[in-house]
Amino acid sequence: xxxxxxxxxxxxxxxxxxxxxxxxxxxxAKNVRFEAGQYIFHEGDxxxxxxxxxxxxxxxxxxxxxxxxxxxxxGESEIVGxxxxxxxxxxxxxxxxxxxxxxxAMDAACLRGKCEDxxxxxxxxxxxxxxxxxxxxxxxxxxxxxxxxxxS
Amino acid sequence: xxxxxxxxxxxxxxxxxVPRIGRVRRRVRELSDVWTLTVEMEDGRPLAxxxxxxxxxxxxxxxxxxxxxxxxxxxxxxxxxHTIRAVGPVSGALTRLGPGDVIGVRGPFGVGWxxxxxxxxxxxxxxxxxGLAPLRPLIYAVLASRKDYGRFALLFGARTxxxxxxxxxxxxxxxxxxxxxxxxxxxxxxxxxxxxGVVTALVPQASFDPQNTIAYxxxxxxxxxxxxxxxxxxxxxxxxxxLSMERNMKCGVGLCGHCQLGTAxxxxxxxxxxxxxxxxxxxxxxx
Amino acid sequence: xxxDGAGSGPTxxxxxxxxxxxxxxxxxxxxxxxxxxxxxxxIVYDDIAVIDQLPAGWTDEQEGGxxxxxxxxxxxxFGYAVGPHSWKKFLHAPIQQLWRARREGDKTTVEHEPPRxxxxxxxxxxxxxxxxxxxQDKVFLNGEHADPHYRARxxxxxxxxxxxxxxxxxxxxxxxxxxxxxxxxxxxxxTELLDGGQHRFLxxxxxxxxxxxxxxxxxxxxxxxxxxxxxxxxxxTASSMGRSMKSDDVHQLLLxxxxxxxxxxxxxxxxxxxxxTMVCPTCFCTxxxxxxxxxxxxxxxxxxxxxCFTMDYSYVHGGSVRSTTRSRYRQWMTHKLSTWHDQFGxxxxxxxxxxxxxxxxxxxxxxxxxxxxxxxxx
Numbered sequence: 001x002x003x004x005x006x007x008x009x010x011x012x013x014x015x016x017x018x019x020x021x022x023x024x025x026x027x028x029a030k031n032v033r034f035e036a037g038q039y040i041f042h043e044g045d046x047x048x049x050x051x052x053x054x055x056x057x058x059x060x061x062x063x064x065x066x067x068x069x070x071x072x073x074x075g076e077s078e079i080v081g082x083x084x085x086x087x088x089x090x091x092x093x094x095x096x097x098x099x100x101x102x103x104x105a106m107d108a109a110c111l112r113g114k115c116e117d118x119x120x121x122x123x124x125x126x127x128x129x130x131x132x133x134x135x136x137x138x139x140x141x142x143x144x145x146x147x148x149x150x151x152s
Numbered sequence: 153x154x155x156x157x158x159x160x161x162x163x164x165x166x167x168x169x170v171p172r173i174g175r176v177r178r179r180v181r182e183l184s185d186v187w188t189l190t191v192e193m194e195d196g197r198p199l200a201x202x203x204x205x206x207x208x209x210x211x212x213x214x215x216x217x218x219x220x221x222x223x224x225x226x227x228x229x230x231x232x233x234h235t236i237r238a239v240g241p242v243s244g245a246l247t248r249l250g251p252g253d254v255i256g257v258r259g260p261f262g263v264g265w266x267x268x269x270x271x272x273x274x275x276x277x278x279x280x281x282x283g284l285a286p287l288r289p290l291i292y293a294v295l296a297s298r299k300d301y302g303r304f305a306l307l308f309g310a311r312t313x314x315x316x317x318x319x320x321x322x323x324x325x326x327x328x329x330x331x332x333x334x335x336x337x338x339x340x341x342x343x344x345x346x347x348x349g350v351v352t353a354l355v356p357q358a359s360f361d362p363q364n365t366i367a368y369x370x371x372x373x374x375x376x377x378x379x380x381x382x383x384x385x386x387x388x389x390x391x392x393x394x395l396s397m398e399r400n401m402k403c404g405v406g407l408c409g410h411c412q413l414g415t416a417x418x419x420x421x422x423x424x425x426x427x428x429x430x431x432x433x434x435x436x437x438x439x
Numbered sequence: 440x441x442x443d444g445a446g447s448g449p450t451x452x453x454x455x456x457x458x459x460x461x462x463x464x465x466x467x468x469x470x471x472x473x474x475x476x477x478x479x480x481x482i483v484y485d486d487i488a489v490i491d492q493l494p495a496g497w498t499d500e501q502e503g504g505x506x507x508x509x510x511x512x513x514x515x516x517f518g519y520a521v522g523p524h525s526w527k528k529f530l531h532a533p534i535q536q537l538w539r540a541r542r543e544g545d546k547t548t549v550e551h552e553p554p555r556x557x558x559x560x561x562x563x564x565x566x567x568x569x570x571x572x573x574x575q576d577k578v579f580l581n582g583e584h585a586d587p588h589y590r591a592r593x594x595x596x597x598x599x600x601x602x603x604x605x606x607x608x609x610x611x612x613x614x615x616x617x618x619x620x621x622x623x624x625x626x627x628x629x630t631e632l633l634d635g636g637q638h639r640f641l642x643x644x645x646x647x648x649x650x651x652x653x654x655x656x657x658x659x660x661x662x663x664x665x666x667x668x669x670x671x672x673x674x675x676t677a678s679s680m681g682r683s684m685k686s687d688d689v690h691q692l693l694l695x696x697x698x699x700x701x702x703x704x705x706x707x708x709x710x711x712x713x714x715x716t717m718v719c720p721t722c723f724c725t726x727x728x729x730x731x732x733x734x735x736x737x738x739x740x741x742x743x744x745x746x747c748f749t750m751d752y753s754y755v756h757g758g759s760v761r762s763t764t765r766s767r768y769r770q771w772m773t774h775k776l777s778t779w780h781d782q783f784g785x786x787x788x789x790x791x792x793x794x795x796x797x798x799x800x801x802x803x804x805x806x807x808x809x810x811x812x813x814x815x816x817x
Contacts, residue, residue, distance in 0.1 A: 059348060070340045070348040075357075098345050138378075139350045143338045147372040148281030148311040150185070150239055151757040168584040169537045169742070170551045212540050212547065213731035213738040239756045254547040256540070400754050402727050405584035408745070409724030410752055412774065415781035420583075436697050438766035 004029055008104060011052045012077040013128060021121050028110035034058075034097035040080065041091045047083035049105045056101025061094045071143070072136065073098065082133055084108035168405045171210045171256030176249045177231055182317055185238045186282065187247040188222065190231040191255055198229045199257065203289030204264025204396060204424045208404045209234065210256025211245035218401040218419070219246070220286035221260060226296060232257065235285035235317070261404040262423050265290045265394060270366035274302040276358060276388070278379040280309045280351050280371025284317045286396055286423075287370050291325070298330055302365075305332040305358040309351025309375070312337050313344040332358060351375065355382035362387030370396040377434055380427050393427035414439055451658040452665055455638035458516070459490045461599070461627075464655045465560040470597055473529055474562035475522070480508055482522040484529070487562070494519065501608040501681065501792065503801030514638065517563055517631050520607025521791050525720035526561055526568055530592045531575060531744075537727070539739040554591030562599040564625070566618030567610075567789040569600055571720035573624055577783045578723050597648060600625040604633075604672050608681035609792030611805055615686055617789045619676040627652060630669040641669045682792060684805040685812065686776075690786075692812055693777045697769065701810050706765035708800050713746035715794035715802075716771065721779075721787050724752070747771050772804060 005026040008014060014022050032051070034040055040051065040058060051058075058080050059070045071093065074080050080103070083091050089108065115122030178190040193199055199207075206220040217240070223233025238247040249255055267290060275294055279287050294301055306325070310316045316335060326333045334354045336347035347354070351371070367388050369379045376395050383393055399411035399418040406420035414433045416422060433439055453461070465472050466488065474487045477494040487493065499519045500507045511518050536552045564572070572593075579589040603610075603619040612618030621628045626649035630641040641661055644650040716722040726745035731738035745752060748767050753760035761767045779787030788804070795803045 057347075061342075068342045070342070070344065073336075073346075073348040075347075135353075139353055142350045142352070142374070142378060145374055146311065146338070147375045148309075148315060148338070150237075167537075167551055167587050169740075171538070171549060173547055173549060210740075212542075213729065213735055215729040216727065216740070254542070256549065398755055399760065400752065402725065402742075402745075406582055407579065407584065407586055407723070408726065408742070409747065410726070410745070412770070412778070415778040417782070438761045438763060439697070439770075 004031065004104075007031070007054070008052075011054070011104065013052050013079055017124060017128075021124060024114055024118070024121065025106070025111070028107045028114065029104050030107075032103050032105045034101045034103070036097055036099045038097050040095040040097060040101075042094050043091055045091050047081060047089045047091050048108045050081040050084045050108060050111070051079065051095075052104040052106070053078050053080060054102045054104065056103075057098045058101055059096050059098050061096060063094060068094070072139070079132065082129060084111070085129065168258065168407075169403065171208070171216075171258045174232065174255045174257045176251055176253045176255055179250050182235060183237075183315055185247075186235060186317065187238070188233060188235045189246070189249060189255070190223075190233050191257065192231050193257065199232050199260065200228055201225055201232075201260040201289075202264040203267055203293050204286055205260040205262050206286070206404075206423065207232070207234065207257050207259035208261065208401070209236075209246055210258075211242055211249065212254060212256060214245040215242040216256070216258075216402075217242040217246065218261075218404065219243075220396075220423075222285040222288045224292040225289055226292070235282070235288075237282050258404060261419055263421065265368055265396075265424050266366075267293045269394075270294070271300045272302065272364075273392075274360040274365040275304045276355075276360050276365055276367040276383070277304075277306045278308075278351060278355065278367065278369045278371075278383070279306070280375035280379070281311065281315065282317060283369075283371030283375070283396070284308055287368060288318065288321075290368060295325070295328075295331075303332065303360050304330065305334070305360055307351055307354040307358055308333070308335045309354070309371070310335070310337050311339075313340050313346070334358065350378070352378045352382040355379070355386050365392060367393045369393060373398070373434070380431070390428040390431055391426060394424050395427055395430055396423045397425060397430070398423070450641055450643045450661040450666065451653065451656075452661045453640045453642050453656055453658045455514075455516075455640070457657045458640060460656050461652070462488065462490060462562075464652050465562075465597065465599075468597075468652070470558050470560035472560045472562060474599075475517070475519075477508065481506065482508070482519055484522075484524040484526065484561075484563075490516070493517075493563075498605060499607065501610075501796045503609065503795050503803050504798055505801070506796050513633055515604065515631055515633060517601045517603075517629070518605055520603065520605060520610055521565055521568065521793060523718050523793065523797055525718065525791075525793070526564060526572060527575060527720055527723075529557070529559055529561070530572065530596065531579065531589055531723060532592070534741055534743045535588050535725075536739060536741045539737065542736045552588075554587040556591045556595065558595045558597070559592065560597040560599065564598050564600045565603055565791075566600070566621045567612045567615070567791040568720055569598070569621060569624045570615075570617040570789045571791070572598075574721045574783065574785055574787065574789070575723060577785065578721075581783075597652075598625045598627075600628045602628065602630040602669065602673050603676045604631050606676045606679045606681060607792055607796070609795040609803075610680050610790065611682040611684050611792060612790040613677050613680050614682075614684040614805075615786060615788055615790035620673045625649070630672055632665065632668045632672065634668050634671075639665075641665050682790075682795065682803070682805045684790070684808050686786065686788075689808055690777045690780045692808070692815070693773045696811050696815075697773070699811050699814070701807065701814070702765045702769045704810075705768050705802060705807055706763065708802055709748075709764050709768050710799060711748040711764045711767055712799060713748040714797045714799065716746040716748060717744065718793040718797045719775075720789065720791060720793070721775075722746075726751070747774070772807065775804075776808070 009022040173194040174191040210216045222235040238244040402408040406417040411418035493516045579586040600621045625645045725742040775787040
């Protein structure tokens with residue numbers, strides 16, 4: 001357990017967080033690994049985990065007939081998954097490991113429970129999620145613009 | 153009354169509006185709608201240029217367009233290189249010129265990238281789409297005297313994996329151990345194992361000392377605005393960022409008026425501007 | 440050639456009946472004489488050989504969007520303000536061939552269009568127009584790349600200026616410090632005097648070329664009475680300006696109001712017709728056109744006056760940078776009154792009022808400036 005606490009504490013997502021909190025959160029954590037090509041989750045599945053990538057790369061995809069469209073790739077030090085935060089807790093995209101990927105998986109129900117019990121922890125966690133979500137929203141807007149496309 | 157000009161008289165051959173004759177020596181397809189032309193000047197005089205400058209290229213009988221130079225300034229004697237995307241009648245006609253065809257060349261015009269400004273500093277290049285073309289002469293210049301610079305990061309965003317300009321060359325640069333190269337695409341299918349996402353997202357990942365970095369940004373204007381914002385968020389001051397602007401140009405020498413951006417004539421005072429000058433101008437809609 | 444400035448040289452009086460001699464001397468000296476004449480119910484600038492072609496006894500009434508010719512009660516030759524033409528139509532040609540390319544077999548040659556020196560004598564140039572010419576000189580001749588065609592037309596131009604004897608309804612040269620008194624840049628300067636029933640002209644030379652021409656004209660020395668009469672003419676004109684504009688702070692005023700709601704307001708009225716840019720004596724923008732024959736052996740390029748009010752003007756791949764009338768009007772006005780200072784060290788407006796008179800909906804640059812200024816807290 002001590003090793004996992006250290007890994008959680010040292011992940012950039014939790015950088016600067018009080019040790020009291022990271023220890024608490026470690027109770028929801030476990031180490032996971034995904035082989036290249038392996039799906040981490042599928043669109044529509046229950047969002048019961050969220051992932052802190054330690055190494056490797058994950059593609060967030062939306063599949064359409066005859067093709068899968070990658071919207072974003074996520075790598076070392078980044079996170080995968082936000083749908084566990086908001087009801088109905090279902091994934092909005094597919095996540096696929098592009099290469100061997102090691103991550104910490106956090107149990108969503110466990111996390112939500114700890115946040116309900118301790119709103120200070122919940123707020124701390126929210127402050128770390130929001131900038132990433134806003135950044136991804138902004139990136140999605142830029143992608144919609146299709147800035148490199150031919151426009152007439 | 154009679155005007156006594158201070159400017160030196162212009163010899164007939166030096167009329168800035170009259171093109172010199174060049175001949176296409178090589179035509180290479182880069183992407184589905186992008187070609188690179190290598191041009192030799194018929195009078196044999198090589199055309200010296202600075203990275204980031206542009207020429208006005210004429211497809212005779214069709215018209216003229218401002219096209220940035222994408223070649224190596226140290227190899228100007230081996231031909232003048234332009235990378236052109238076929239988007240309109242003139243650029244379309246230019247990209248259809250093949251070996252032996254005649255092309256008109258006026259230039260080089262404008263203020264290019266300050267290459268020496270980054271000596272002793274880290275260099276970050278943020279390129280989007282065809283914006284890599286005007287940056288390539290700068291990349292050549294930095295690589296040619298690599299030891300004069302600190303860390304060197306090239307961050308490049310394209311629309312899809314099929315739109316990655318100069319792909320083979322990027323792969324060659326990537327093999328060097330003294331260059332950090334990140335490529336990302338806005339969207340991809342499953343046949344792409346690289347990064348997906350906007351180019352601005354690469355900035356926080358790159359390693360450079362923001363207080364001792366010169367950044368060069370080129371691409372569509374929106375991409376440059378957000379790219380500069382990402383660099384600023386990373387701690388790079390506006391005074392250390394250079395962006396290259398695109399505007400309508402008819403003359404290239406500040407006489408036709410078309411390329412005005414606030415007080416600047418982009419053709420003459422740019423196309424490369426330092427961001428502390430450019431940012432307030434880009435902030436005004438439709439300036 | 441150097442200028443003596445105004446009023447420093449000896450002045451003389453030339454009688455109305457003797458003024459034809461001025462045209463004769465200029466024509467003898469090989470000048471192409473152009474000046475005001477009445478055509479299509481307006482006073483325009485064109486070739487003139489005899490004094491009868493001047494609009495004797497005519498004047499104009501000008502207001503926002505309105506221009507009418509009217510009979511004067513006297514036979515003044517220069518008794519009107521400026522019309523739709525300006526001298527730029529001679530010095531900065533509306534259409535200018537630049538080059539021709541010819542393909543013969545495998546060989547293509549580009550033939551540069553040689554600048555054609557035209558020895559213009561411009562007769563009847565007003566103070567505001569002299570300033571406008573000086574401004575275009577800065578644009579076309581003082582930069583790194585001078586325009587050879589403008590230079591060829593400008594270099595030997597002989598200028599006969601006139602102190603205005605009447606202010607137009609849309610004039611505001613006093614506000615722009617460009618008139619009505621001519622203050623240099625001429626070869627000869629006239630003040631038309633009609634007092635005491637004597638139709639005569641006070642004439643002064645401002646250059647060696649002017650003195651040479653003056654030497655050939657029938658004249659008598661000017662008296663202090665004549666000088667006083669001339670001063671009175673200028674004073675009367677200066678005090679009857681149709682418009683005024685506070686110009687000392689307009690450079691910064693507009694730059695700090697680029698997002699002002701007034702731009703929306705003016706955009707609702709502006710038709711983006713480009714009249715204001717065509718009649719403006721300082722507007723210099725051009726576009727280029729390519730022409731080729733059917734066989735593709737010959738092509739040529741010419742340039743023509745262009746306007747920042749067109750959509751094409753700011754077109755880049757994907758669309759026009761200034762796609763709204765709001766931004767196009769703002770570009771025109773801020774360039775004229777603000778950024779021109781940064782680019783050329785002078786205002787781009789000389790207060791001639793043409794843009795007001797010839798605007799089909801009567802948009803008034805002085806009114807637009809006042810509206811923006813009055814909205815600012817003092």
